[in-house]
Amino acid sequence: xxxxxxxxxxxxxxxxxxxxxxxxxxxxxxxxxxxxxxxxxxxxxxxxxxxxxxxxxxxxxxxxxxxxxxx
Numbered sequence: 001x002x003x004x005x006x007x008x009x010x011x012x013x014x015x016x017x018x019x020x021x022x023x024x025x026x027x028x029x030x031x032x033x034x035x036x037x038x039x040x041x042x043x044x045x046x047x048x049x050x051x052x053x054x055x056x057x058x059x060x061x062x063x064x065x066x067x068x069x070x071x
Contacts, residue, residue: 022059028057030050
């Protein structure tokens, strides 16, 4: 007789709901910064974070750094 197979529990990752329009706005702004700087390779995250920070500032929302207590 075979022993019953044990199923691994599925990990559930909670993600905050996101506003697709702000994601698009951040992407557009980050792309414009990247293009203005001559499209450097490997700097995408820097441009994304800059655009995200500025977009959050415009909407008076706390930035990820502020939510963590400015670490």
